[in-house]
Amino acid sequence: MLILSDTDYNKAINVIERNFKTVPTFVYSIINNYINGIIYVDSKNVETVLIGTESGIYFIAGEEENHKFNDFLFDLYCKRKSKGLRFTLFSASENWDCVINALFDDNLKQGGRYSFTYDPQKQFQDESPLVSEYSISRINEELITSSSEYNEDYYKDYWGSVSNFIEKGFGYCILHKGKVVSECTSIFSSHQFSEVDIETHADYRGKGLASINAKAFINHCLENNIMPRWDCEILNNASIKLAEKLGFGKPIKYSIFIKNS
The missing domain is CATH 3.40.630 (Aminopeptidase)
Structure with a gap:
């Protein structure tokens, strides 16, 4: 080879x-x-x-x-x-x-995923603004150190280092009284695309935080001529519903294979 x-x-x-x-x-x-x-x-x-x-x-x-x-x-x-x-x-x-x-x-197990296409014509309106106890911020090194989900190990796995992510990637997080409670970050980015990875702390779900956070991510993409991408497992109904709400559609199914345990 x-x-x-x-x-x-x-x-x-x-x-x-x-x-x-x-x-x-x-x-x-x-x-x-x-x-x-x-x-x-x-x-x-x-x-x-x-x-x-x-x-x-x-x-x-x-x-x-x-x-x-x-x-x-x-x-x-x-x-x-x-x-x-x-x-x-x-x-x-x-x-x-x-x-x-x-x-x-039997060495690898086949799984199915969807890849969605973003439609910039579908304008998403925030259902409710952040109340005073909440704030939204672009992800930086300090916020990464205080994150339990998208921490230093996460960025090392996908970006090689935190510093490389800070230089070439981006993301947004919502804080409640200084605590990171919702994050929307680029798991991968390129000249043309940036793929969403999003997570909200279990105690803060159902408040519309993921939608607000994702919209900030999408706006950053559009302002910088980057096409946002959304991929998820075909059985992840919550992710599919959120994707469609944000303006992602026309899902294409594809396969991934992972090691069998």
């Missing part, structure tokens, strides 16, 4: 965007050098690609019947499994779903 240097990442673009329903945001994050990653290709002609983050999230696309490359993929999985490392594989198509299931058998 060949590993592309970051100056050659553009060689993978034609393959990953060819006839695929959706491409994960982290792929563009790597290609745009927002985060460190690795791109494996089968040859200089690039018919099959595997793009992965440092934390072990991968996307495979291109020619499915590339047996040598598929053997390499399985070997990579075995090496990561032996070290107790993460291996999450995003599939480019239903054809790849079939290949992955045949290749990994």
Whole structure:
């Protein structure tokens, strides 16, 4: 297998965007050098690609019947499994779903996710403004240290470091009497996209905080010519409902594969 240097990442673009329903945001994050990653290709002609983050999230696309490359993929999985490392594989198509299931058998479990498209014509109106005990703030290093959900370990996993997130990413949080109670952050970003990751503390749900927080995130995207993206599991009804309320629609279903426990 060949590993592309970051100056050659553009060689993978034609393959990953060819006839695929959706491409994960982290792929563009790597290609745009927002985060460190690795791109494996089968040859200089690039018919099959595997793009992965440092934390072990991968996307495979291109020619499915590339047996040598598929053997390499399985070997990579075995090496990561032996070290107790993460291996999450995003599939480019239903054809790849079939290949992955045949290749990994019971080693990986298939799951379904939706990728939503944002419609900027759908204006969202805040149902209620924040009352005086609440405030909203852009996420910074100090707020990250006081977060229980999106803490330093989170940003290290997905961004490599807190400092890299502060430089290239963004997010917003709502505080109640100085305590972080709701967060909406970019799990991955690129020149074109920023993907939402959102969480509200259990004691503060049902107050409309997630909607207000997400709207601040969306507004930041639109003001900076970035398209917000929303992905979630197909059974996550709460996330689907919130996405639709905020103006996300036309969900496209795709598959991910994770290690069986």
